[in-house]
Amino acid sequence: MTTATFGKEHLVSFDAANALRIRLFDGPLHLAWRHSAMTSDFIAETMALSFRASERQYKTMRHDIGYLTNELIENAIKFRAAGEVHIEALIDAHHFRMRIANFIDSEATARFQQLLLKVTAGDPGDLLIEQIEASVLADDNASGLGLLTLMSDYQVQLAWHFDENGPHQRIRLQTYAAMAISSA
Numbered sequence: 632m633t634t635a636t637f638g639k640e641h642l643v644s645f646d647a648a649n650a651l652r653i654r655l656f657d658g659p660l661h662l663a664w665r666h667s668a669m670t671s672d673f674i675a676e677t678m679a680l681s682f683r684a685s686e687r688q689y690k691t692m693r694h695d696i697g698y699l700t701n702e703l704i705e706n707a708i709k710f711r712a713a714g715e716v717h718i719e720a721l722i723d724a725h726h727f728r729m730r731i732a733n734f735i736d737s738e739a740t741a742r743f744q745q746l747l748l749k750v751t752a753g754d755p756g757d758l759l760i761e762q763i764e765a766s767v768l769a770d771d772n773a774s775g776l777g778l779l780t781l782m783s784d785y786q787v788q789l790a791w792h793f794d795e796n797g798p799h800q801r802i803r804l805q806t807y808a809a810m811a812i813s814s815a
Contacts, residue, residue: 637747638790642807645730650719651677655704657714667708671701674720678727691813696720696727699787702777703806707733710743712801726809737800740793747791750775755782785810 636643653670675697682689700720707716711733720729735743750758759779781787790807 633793633795635744635793636790637744638751638807639788639809640790642728642788642790642809643792643805645719645728645807647719647721647730650721650730653718653720655708655716655718657716667701667704670704670718671697674700674718674729678720678722681722688813692727695785695810695813699727699781699785699808699810700729702781703729703731703808706777707731707804707806710735710739712736712739714801722812726811728809729807731806733804734801735804737802740802740804743791743804744793746774750778750782755779759783781808 651674653674655666655670675693678696679689679693682692700718704716704718707718712735714734717732718729719731720727722728752758759776759782762775762779778789782789788809792805792807794803794805
């Protein structure tokens with residue numbers, strides 16, 4: 632079994648004992664990209680409830696968690712091979728943390744790992760500006776803008792762990808994220 636980790640490797644030790652767990656099934660409802668908004672809104676609302684004593688902090692956390700979860704869930708749904716998407720989210724003393732697991736095929740793995748080599752290679756703010764400029768010049772939707780925005784504007788730490796899963800060329804991808812909790 633071949634494994635590879637990109638990004639902040641310390642995030643891969645994820646203790647999900649007290650995590651909210653959601654499983655998006657691939658079945659008769661035809662799991663689609665649009666399901667990410669509903670799921671991320673639910674996670675954001677659930678996680679932000681503990682901050683409702685301060686309306687400002689509650690709104691900030693709900694927005695930030697919603698943006699983060701939506702971006703990562705969209706990617707998991709859009710680029711997955713057939714199968715479920717598993718989402719775990721929790722808040723500890725200092726961070727909102729999440730892990731998303733899904734399967735991708737070997738072709739998508741190769742493309743995604745090349746993108747990750749770029750987005751983890753330097754300063755996220757500089758890379759974001761470069762990617763925006765490249766997108767404008769190429770007149771397309773450049774890959775990596777969402778991840779770079781999370782890293783640059785939200786200071787989200789990210790990691791991706793790839794596990795090759797046997798002869799069917801399916802790779803289990805686990806995406807990890809940690810975002811500091813803002814103080815009111």
